[in-house]
Every structure is written in structure tokens, then in C-alpha cells.
Amino acid sequence: DQQVKQNSxxxxxxxxxxxxxNCDYTNSMFDYFLWYKKYPAEGPTFLISISSxxxxxxxxxxxxxxxxxxxxxxxxxxxxxPGDSAVYFCAASEGGGSNYKLTFGKGTLLTVNP
Amino acid sequence: DAGITQSPRHKVTxxxxxxxxxxxxxxxxxxxxxxxxxxxxGLRLIxxxxxxxxxxxxxxxxxxxxxxxxxxxxxxxxxxxTSSQTSVYFCASRPAxxxxxxxxxxxxxxxxx
Numbered sequence: 042d043q044q045v046k047q048n049s050x051x052x053x054x055x056x057x058x059x060x061x062x063n064c065d066y067t068n069s070m071f072d073y074f075l076w077y078k079k080y081p082a083e084g085p086t087f088l089i090s091i092s093s094x095x096x097x098x099x100x101x102x103x104x105x106x107x108x109x110x111x112x113x114x115x116x117x118x119x120x121x122x123p124g125d126s127a128v129y130f131c132a133a134s135e136g137g138g139s140n141y142k143l144t145f146g147k148g149t150l151l152t153v154n155p
Numbered sequence: 156d157a158g159i160t161q162s163p164r165h166k167v168t169x170x171x172x173x174x175x176x177x178x179x180x181x182x183x184x185x186x187x188x189x190x191x192x193x194x195x196x197g198l199r200l201i202x203x204x205x206x207x208x209x210x211x212x213x214x215x216x217x218x219x220x221x222x223x224x225x226x227x228x229x230x231x232x233x234x235x236x237t238s239s240q241t242s243v244y245f246c247a248s249r250p251a252x253x254x255x256x257x258x259x260x261x262x263x264x265x266x267x268x
Contacts, residue, residue, distance in 0.1 A: 047197075073253075073254075075256060077259075082262070083261060083262070084159075084245055084247075084259035084260050084261045084262050085198070085245070085259045086259070087256045087257070087258065090254075090256060092254070130197060130198065132198075136253065140186060140203060140205045140211070141186055141249055141255070141257070142188070142200060142203060142213070143188075143198075143200070143257060144200075145190075145197045145198040145199070146197055147195065147196060147197035148197050
């Protein structure tokens, strides 16, 4: 039973264009959502997050959108750069009551071509 | 980034032997987590800790145990390693409070022959 789904294993975009990574969830108790970025042979690094009380959060080139009714979130990267090439994981949390445990999707490999 | 280290970074062991992986954080974070990453599965939670001597199971805890005797250290033990436990193991820590995030260590690559 996969509670967080990233249905696209990979995505390829041209440098300068927009990258859109998608994530769906099934657990209506999730109230905090995060995106992590992972380079090979390194640990995941936090990228951006959004609380369920918001529908958008922006940080520089990265914007996360949350559609609670559809149980869907997306990460937009504009403009995409070759250094953005990495695996992106979507994660969700039920908050303090769950000891802030995260449930991760399987990840999407983003390749940004020069 | 939080100061989280893992040791060893790489290990090769044989089936049936016990293995202990160490996670050390210097941020005084209350919460600590152990994950494994496998192709096609993303990151899956093995065990976690919500305080010294307070631990609980994650979704893939069979064959693993943990201990946390100090805030800064979280140990993961494979009691009797099996080939299915060949994986990359990540430790993470997190401060208490809403709106915080988990910070990950660099990972330990374990091969069980």
C-alpha cells in the first residue's frame, strides 16, 4: 500500500525550461509535505516544504503547489539548470503525533540537458 | 546542514554475521531515524527514536534492532545479516517542533555476501 506515489520514474528537460515533478498521496492525515533532492553517493538534502494550510510555497527557482482536494502536489523548477539533475523524492508527514515520521515516494530522476 | 555522520561508510560482510551501523549527530536533535534505500522502493523507514532510550519500529523493521543511549548516537544492528539486507542505509535527525525537516547523513553502503 503505497501512500506517496511518484508515477514518473524519470524526466528529461532542456536547460532553461521548466521542470515539473508530480506526487500523489492517499493518506488524508498527511499535513506536511517536503521535497528532497539526492545526488548519487550522497544523502538526500531538503529542498522545499509546504504545510497543508497553504497551497503554494516558493523559494527562488523552486515552487511547490499543493492541491488538497486532489491529494496532489507538484514541484516546479524554473529555469532548470544542469546542476538540478538528481533524484527528487516527495515525502509526507502526519505531524507531531506520528513523531514526524516521513513517508517517501520512490523518486523521480530529473535530467537537465545543456 | 546538520552535522550528521555515519560509520562505516562502506561495509562488506557475510551472511549470518552481526553488523552495527552508527549514526552520530552534533545538533542535539531529539528525533533520529534509520532508512534503507533500494532500487524501486525509494526510502523506507526501519526504526526511529523520539528520545534517549525511546525507539519504535518503522515499516521494514524485521531483522533490525536499534539503540539510543545518548542524544547524539543512534545505532542500527543487523542481528544476523542476510543478502536481502544489502542496501544503502541512511540516518536522519530532526529537531522537535512543527515545520522542521529531517537532515540526512551521507549513507552507509552495506553488501551482504
